[in-house]
Amino acid sequence: MATEVKAHITGTVWKIEVKVGDTVQEGDTVVILESMKMEMPVEAPSAGEVLEIKVAEGSAVEEDAVLLVLS
Secondary structure: OOEEEEOOOOEEEEEEOOOOOOEEOOOOEEEEEEEOOEEEEEEOOOOEEEEEEOOOOOOEEOOOOEEEEEO
């Protein structure tokens, strides 16, 4: 079952820390968002493999936007 990793704030994708095929553990930082000059890490909610990345570095995202999908 796929798990969507969503943005917890509105901001800009500052850095993507993973690539498709990477294995992550629960709590690993997968994306860093920038909002109001602050860097906010987005952590994997569960362990899994990165199936799809839905954003690019520099793109603007709204709160609850899907950033990536884990298996």
